[in-house]
Amino acid sequence: MTDRIFNFSAGPAVLPEPVLKKAQEAIWNVAGSGIGIMEHSHRGKVFDRIRDQAEQNCRELAGISNDYTILFLQGGASLQFSMVPMNLLPADRTADFLVTGVWSQKAVKEVKVLGRKVHVAATGEASNFDRIPTTGEIKYSDRPAYVHLTTNNTIYGTQWAVEPAVPAGVPLVADTSSDMYSRPIDVSKYGLIYAGAQKNLGPAGVVLVIIRNELLEVGPKDLPTMLQYRTHAGEQSLYNTPPTFGIYVMGEVFNWIKAQGGLGAMAEHNGSKAALLYDYLDASDFFRAVAQPGSRSLMNVCFRGPTEELENKFISEATKRGLDGLKGHRNAGGMRASIYNACPRAAVESLVAFMKEFERANRGAAVRA
Amino acid sequence: MTDRIFNFSAGPAVLPEPVLKKAQEAIWNVAGSGIGIMEHSHRGKVFDRIRDQAEQNCRELAGISNDYTILFLQGGASLQFSMVPMNLLPADRTADFLVTGVWSQKAVKEVKVLGRKVHVAATGEASNFDRIPTTGEIKYSDRPAYVHLTTNNTIYGTQWAVEPAVPAGVPLVADTSSDMYSRPIDVSKYGLIYAGAQKNLGPAGVVLVIIRNELLEVGPKDLPTMLQYRTHAGEQSLYNTPPTFGIYVMGEVFNWIKAQGGLGAMAEHNGSKAALLYDYLDASDFFRAVAQPGSRSLMNVCFRGPTEELENKFISEATKRGLDGLKGHRNAGGMRASIYNACPRAAVESLVAFMKEFERANRGAAVRA
Numbered sequence: 001m002t003d004r005i006f007n008f009s010a011g012p013a014v015l016p017e018p019v020l021k022k023a024q025e026a027i028w029n030v031a032g033s034g035i036g037i038m039e040h041s042h043r044g045k046v047f048d049r050i051r052d053q054a055e056q057n058c059r060e061l062a063g064i065s066n067d068y069t070i071l072f073l074q075g076g077a078s079l080q081f082s083m084v085p086m087n088l089l090p091a092d093r094t095a096d097f098l099v100t101g102v103w104s105q106k107a108v109k110e111v112k113v114l115g116r117k118v119h120v121a122a123t124g125e126a127s128n129f130d131r132i133p134t135t136g137e138i139k140y141s142d143r144p145a146y147v148h149l150t151t152n153n154t155i156y157g158t159q160w161a162v163e164p165a166v167p168a169g170v171p172l173v174a175d176t177s178s179d180m181y182s183r184p185i186d187v188s189k190y191g192l193i194y195a196g197a198q199k200n201l202g203p204a205g206v207v208l209v210i211i212r213n214e215l216l217e218v219g220p221k222d223l224p225t226m227l228q229y230r231t232h233a234g235e236q237s238l239y240n241t242p243p244t245f246g247i248y249v250m251g252e253v254f255n256w257i258k259a260q261g262g263l264g265a266m267a268e269h270n271g272s273k274a275a276l277l278y279d280y281l282d283a284s285d286f287f288r289a290v291a292q293p294g295s296r297s298l299m300n301v302c303f304r305g306p307t308e309e310l311e312n313k314f315i316s317e318a319t320k321r322g323l324d325g326l327k328g329h330r331n332a333g334g335m336r337a338s339i340y341n342a343c344p345r346a347a348v349e350s351l352v353a354f355m356k357e358f359e360r361a362n363r364g365a366a367v368r369a
Numbered sequence: 370m371t372d373r374i375f376n377f378s379a380g381p382a383v384l385p386e387p388v389l390k391k392a393q394e395a396i397w398n399v400a401g402s403g404i405g406i407m408e409h410s411h412r413g414k415v416f417d418r419i420r421d422q423a424e425q426n427c428r429e430l431a432g433i434s435n436d437y438t439i440l441f442l443q444g445g446a447s448l449q450f451s452m453v454p455m456n457l458l459p460a461d462r463t464a465d466f467l468v469t470g471v472w473s474q475k476a477v478k479e480v481k482v483l484g485r486k487v488h489v490a491a492t493g494e495a496s497n498f499d500r501i502p503t504t505g506e507i508k509y510s511d512r513p514a515y516v517h518l519t520t521n522n523t524i525y526g527t528q529w530a531v532e533p534a535v536p537a538g539v540p541l542v543a544d545t546s547s548d549m550y551s552r553p554i555d556v557s558k559y560g561l562i563y564a565g566a567q568k569n570l571g572p573a574g575v576v577l578v579i580i581r582n583e584l585l586e587v588g589p590k591d592l593p594t595m596l597q598y599r600t601h602a603g604e605q606s607l608y609n610t611p612p613t614f615g616i617y618v619m620g621e622v623f624n625w626i627k628a629q630g631g632l633g634a635m636a637e638h639n640g641s642k643a644a645l646l647y648d649y650l651d652a653s654d655f656f657r658a659v660a661q662p663g664s665r666s667l668m669n670v671c672f673r674g675p676t677e678e679l680e681n682k683f684i685s686e687a688t689k690r691g692l693d694g695l696k697g698h699r700n701a702g703g704m705r706a707s708i709y710n711a712c713p714r715a716a717v718e719s720l721v722a723f724m725k726e727f728e729r730a731n732r733g734a735a736v737r738a
Contacts, residue, residue, distance in 0.1 A: 005403035009410045012613055020405055024393045034374035034691065036389055038572040038618070041378045041694060074443040074574060075595060078609035082593035110593055198610055203407040205443060205574045205612030224451035224479055226444060240447035241567055243574030243612065244381055249407070322403065325410060 006347035009325035010154050010300060010338040011178065012198040019252045019342075026248060037248045042241050050244075051236065054251030058208070061254060061263055064187045069216060071209040071229070072237045072247045077103070077177045080194040080207060081110035084148070084173055087219030087229050088192070089116050093145035098164060099123035100132060101153035102331060103175060119144065128332075129156040131295035138164060146171040146191060152179035154199075155329040157291040157302030157336065163189050171215060179299050180208065181257060182341055183267035191215050197246060199299070200341045202253050206246035257341065266341055267298075273339050273348045274298040280352050286359040286366055290334065304334040306366035311335060314358055323351055375716035378694035379523050379669060379707040380547065381567040387628075388621045388711075395617060406617045411610050419613075420605065423620030427577070430623060430632055433556045438585060440578040440598070441606045441616045446472070446546045449563040449576060450479035453517070453542055456588030456598050457561070458485050462514035467533060468492035469501060470522035471700060472544060488513065497701075498525040500664035507533060515540040515560060521548035523568075524698040526660045526671030526705065532558050540584060548668050549577065550626060551710055552636035560584055566615060568668070569710045571622050575615035626710065635710055636667075642708050642717045643667040649721050655728040655735055659703065673703040675735035680704060683727055692720055 007014040023037075030037040033046045040047045055070045064070070073079075084107075089095050094117040097108050101124070111118045119141035122133035140147065147166045151174050152159040159179060163186075166172050171191025180195035187193065192211045198204040209229070216233050225231050231239045237247075257266060278296060281289040281303050290302040305311040311334055315327050328334040339348055376383040392406075399406040402415045409416045424439045433439070442448075453476075458464050463486040466477050470493070480487045488510035491502035509516065516535045520543050521528040528548060532555075535541050540560025549564035556562065561580045567573040578598070585602050594600050600608045606616075626635060647665060650658040650672055659671040674680040680703055684696050697703040708717055 003398050003403060004405075007404050007408055009404075009408065009413070012408055012410060012610065014408050015405065020396050020407075024396050027389050027393050027396070029372050034372060035376045035378075035693065036373075036384065038389075038392075039376055039378065039381055039383050041381060042573065044378070044694075074445070074612075075448075076443070076609050079444075079593075079595045082595060086593075113591060113593055115591070196610060203612075203614045204411065204610045205615055222482060222484070224448075224455075224482055226448045226451060240445050241381065241565060241573045243443075243572075243615070245572045245614065246574055246612070324404065325413075 005322035005324055006350055007324050008337045008339065008343070008347070008351070010199075010329070010336060011196075012204045013200075013338055013340050014342045015202070015249070016253065016256045016342040019249065019256050022252050023249055030248070038245050040244065042238055042244050047244055050248050050251055051238075054247055054254060057251060057254035057258060061181060061257060062185050062187050064210060068187060068210050068212055069233045071211065071232045072242055072250070073207050073209055073232060074205065074243055076204070076207050077175050077194055077196040078106070080175070080209065081107040082114065083227050083229070084192065084194070085111045085114055085116050086223055086227055088171070088173070088215060089145045091116060093117065094119050094141050096121040096140050096144040096147045098133060098138065098147065098149040099125065100150050100158060101129045101156050103153065103155075103177070104148070104150045107148060107150070107175065121147065124158075129153060129158060130290060131292040132158055132160050135165065140167055143167070144170055146173045148173045148175070150175045152176070152297050152299050154178045154300045154338070155332050157289075157297045157300045158295040159297035159299065161294065171212065179297075181263060181266065182270050182299060184263040197250055199338075200253075202250035203246050205243045206250055208250070269345070270298045270339070270341065273343065273345055274301060276348050276352055277301045277337060277339070280355065284355075284359060286363060287355060290332065299338060299340055301337045301339065302328060302332060302334060303337075308333070310362055310366060313362070317358065318351070318354055321354055323347075323354060374691035374693055375719055376693050377706045377708065377712070377716070377720070379568075379698070379705060381573050382569075382707055382709050383711045384571070384618070385622065385625045385711040388618060388625050391621050392618055399617070407614050409613065411607055411613050416613055419617050419620055420607075423616055423623060426620060426623035426627060430550060430626060431554050431556050433579065436582055437556060438580050438582055438602045440580065440601045441611055441619070442576045442578055442601060443574065443612055445573070445576050446544050446563055446565040447475070449544070449578070450476045451483065452596055452598070453561065453563070454480045454483055454485050455592055455596055457540070457542070457584060458514045460485065462486065463488050463510050465490040465509050465513040465516045467502060467507065467516065467518040468494065469519050469527060470498045470525050472522065472524075472546070473517070473519045476517060476519070476544060490516065493527075498522060498527060499659060500661040501527055501529050504534065509536055512536070513539055515542045517542045517544070519544045521545070521666050521668050523547045523669045523707070524701050526658075526666045526669045527664045528666035528668065530663065540581065548666070550632060550635065551639050551668060553632040566619055568707075569622075571619035572615050574612045575619055577619070638714070639667045639708070639710065642712065642714055643670060645717050645721055646670045646706060646708070649724065653724075653728060655732060656724060659701065668707060668709055670706045670708065671697060671701060671703060672706075677702070679731055679735060682731070686727065687720075687723055690723055692716075692723060
């Protein structure tokens with residue numbers, strides 16, 4: 001550990017150290033094959049086993065049935081913003097969006113770029129996305145093609161505690177990029193789930209897509225081949241050369257999650273880390289949490305200090321102490337501690353200890369400000 | 370070296386061992402930052418330097434002027450098959466294709482999927498793509514929007530020795546996935562060059578795009594944001610989270626090529642390796658090269674044995690000797706030795722030695738067959 005610091009980056013983000021150690025070995029010679037993981041043909045037996053194992057672990061962790069297909073694609077969540085409507089939204093239908101921040105807004109924008117119809121069923125824009133809409137605030141359109149939500153909002157530090165209810169028979173589509181496998185997820189409630197890997201699951205450059213089989217074939221067949229889900233489903237994500245190294249790392253992260261006790265254990269670990277921070281923030285009259293109680297993210301804890309000057313001082317001093325990546329997103333300001341699965345409890349304890357120290361040392365400056 | 374074997378995979382393919390060593394270190398702690406390369410924010414200073422250095426090295430190697438923009442994208446060459454016509458081919462124009470194999474055919478198919486017009490200016494289909502079209506065989510359409518070629522054909526082991534002439538003012542678009550930076554390239558002859566990384570440049574999951582600036586803005590603005598070149602050009606490939614690790618490795622490969630003496634030295638190294646194989650094949654009456662002289666690839670040497678049975682025996686025995694990945698593509702049969710930049714001369718020497726040994730041991734079986 002001595003040569004590594006605590007990394008609170010919102011993504012790409014900290015990965016489990018045992019996974020990094022395995023990746024180091026695999027780069028030189030994976031599975032005793034005499035060839036490194038980046039150098040193996042995606043059509044050979046060694047990579048086949050890696051892909052199969054990654055899929056199997058992915059299924060096992062969330063109990064995903066064979067009614068769903070698991071895909072490892074490229075282009076991140078940003079390309080899914082387009083692929084989802086291209087495949088699932090006919091020109092005469094409407095997609096309903098639950099807008100909880102910039103990423104939801106970008107997803108909406110890409111539907112509009114395609115000239116398709118969007119209905120915003122709820123939005124938190126009025127209070128700068130500091131909370132998740134209540135059930136009463138959600139107004140769905142008549143028979144939407146699907147309902148889209150962003151389960152966790154990195155910029156504002158909010159998270160859906162549970163999935164919203166959707167009209168019967170309407171597929172729920174979720175961008176779970178920043179909280180996938182940080183807690184149990186009942187996949188059977190969703191039509192399609194997508195998650196860029198770079199928060200909880202692996203390196204940037206792989207996006208996990210879990211799609212109910214009956215949705216694989218609803219899309220038009222005159223889309224670019226790479227943008228049809230059926231293309232990748234029919235070839236086990238091997239239609240073209242997939243991001244083999246990223247899939248390998250994701251598979252090892254799944255193994256690590258299993259070794260930690262699975263998604264229930266992850267939720268407990270993450271809940272306890274987040275509580276350390278939120279409890280301190282709620283007790284402090286120097287720092288304060290941004291997101292409203294009930295909507296708070298267990299992944300990204302956004303907080304403010306008494307003044308922008310003190311915030312900048314805090315970030316700068318924290319960085320010097322080896323607490324890295326705490327600057328909030330430019331849309332939100334302040335500070336943000338991203339404490340994904342692989343963030344150790346010790347990192348959060350160090351952060352809280354430093355916050356207390358900083359509060360004591362700067363209380364005077366805050367009162368004067 | 371003792372725990373690594375000789376890898377002749379067509380791609381993903383062998384990478385330089387010094388690059389693998391660097392990547393092993395960087396995964397744990399890159400540039401003394403205390404954070405691994407996969408864990409760094411793509412918006413932080415450490416990754417900024419990595420991306421900038423990769424671009425700078427890429428420019429330096431081929432003397433690429435500022436009239437061109439360098440992009441690091443996702444989706445591989447397969448997504449470029451669609452992105453190129455989406456951006457560069459108006460509905461009322463025609464794109465001309467020089468068809469030299471399956472990958473060219475796939476590129477043609479994606480233009481047709483979009484409902485756009487294609488003219489096949491030359492095709493090697495009649496002789497199963499065993500040679501590159503001659504100048505006299507190429508018949509361009511009237512004022513094509515661009516001319517597309519595949520510079521090297523992995524499946525058939527053919528390669529354009531020099532760029533074909535194109536009508537004045539018509540952009541030349543090249544899929545250089547399997548020979549990029551294996552030899553000098555005069556980028557100023559091209560409008561757009563794309564190359565999946567996984568042969569000569571890095572791991573699967575990054576595609577290098579070099580585009581003349583004046584072509585950045587010709588595409589329609591109502592395309593999905595991720596599929597417009599201008600999006601990525603305007604943000605230094607950071608519109609969304611890029612495949613940071615892949616870009617890092619590509620940058621290190623560029624460094625390695627520089628350290629070897631640049632593209633001229635690479636061409637010499639590759640030419641000499643290929644000559645070892647072709648000279649032996651031309652002298653042998655047991656094995657024979659598939660591609661015709663003048664069209665032969667320096668990257669993928671395809672060859673046949675006297676019978677399919679002996680071919681299978683050869684591949685199986687070679688594999689046991691630590692000469693891996695020699696099975697030809699299913700469309701071509703026989704054997705294929707992919708000897709990209711990072712393939713050491715010792716690998717080719719071992720292969721030729723084994724071929725001689727196998728020829729001696731099996732000459733009798735060949736005569737009887």
